[in-house]
Amino acid sequence: QVQLQESGPGPVKPSQTLSLTCTVSGVSVSSGNPYWSWIRQPAGKGLEWIGRINSDGTPKYNPSLKSRATISLDTSKNQFSLNLNSVTAADTALYYCARGRIEYNHGFPLFDSWGQGTLVTVSS
Amino acid sequence: IQLTQSPSFLSASVGDRVTISCRASQDISSHLAWYQQEPGKAPKILISAASTLQSGVPSRFSGSGSGTEFTLTISSLQPEDFATYFCQQLNSYPGTFGPGTKVDLK
Numbered sequence: 001q002v003q004l005q006e007s008g009p010g011p012v013k014p015s016q017t018l019s020l021t022c023t024v025s026g027v028s029v030s031s032g033n034p035y036w037s038w039i040r041q042p043a044g045k046g047l048e049w050i051g052r053i054n055s056d057g058t059p060k061y062n063p064s065l066k067s068r069a070t071i072s073l074d075t076s077k078n079q080f081s082l083n084l085n086s087v088t089a090a091d092t093a094l095y096y097c098a099r100g101r102i103e104y105n106h107g108f109p110l111f112d113s114w115g116q117g118t119l120v121t122v123s124s
Numbered sequence: 125i126q127l128t129q130s131p132s133f134l135s136a137s138v139g140d141r142v143t144i145s146c147r148a149s150q151d152i153s154s155h156l157a158w159y160q161q162e163p164g165k166a167p168k169i170l171i172s173a174a175s176t177l178q179s180g181v182p183s184r185f186s187g188s189g190s191g192t193e194f195t196l197t198i199s200s201l202q203p204e205d206f207a208t209y210f211c212q213q214l215n216s217y218p219g220t221f222g223p224g225t226k227v228d229l230k
Binding site: 049060064096098106110 | 155157159165166167168169172173176178210212213214215216217218219220221222223224
């Protein structure tokens, strides 16, 4: 059974870089056709997909982040990571890592496994 | 692609039949998923392809619709169903989510 666990520093100051890591257990991040993704949720609001990385290391991002996001894969540690630079208060949210998979002929993956989420607060 | 949900908030009792709507800003065929998010927990996938129940999801949940209009129905609300429900379009990047419908105890 796949499990995901986010880890990160907690508070981040404005203009700095937010860095989070997702540790995956139960499956190798480099096998199959998963879409390892980051998704965020501001308090009391909806969900926003940030980006994903394939098992071959190919990333893809939400254009709304204006090229501030970078996602990488570390197969030796069975982890994937998110860096989000030039953060502002608008980036304060609960950040989830999740496994995506494509079903049928969908053009975007659905998310079948999620971490518990980690709260990131951007404040000076 | 933008998604809207209605209602935003719904009060219901155990045993009630509940219907939640999701509308897409353009035709997405059947490329829609529904998630349930209990308070303090991560979302859980319920339905994909608009109407296909995921493994382990109770049969009281059902989905319907295609094109731009979709519906999630809970046939008989159970105590564990009080949660927020999100739709997500699976048609194209960036896989936008609806704003959510919170189902609360009347």
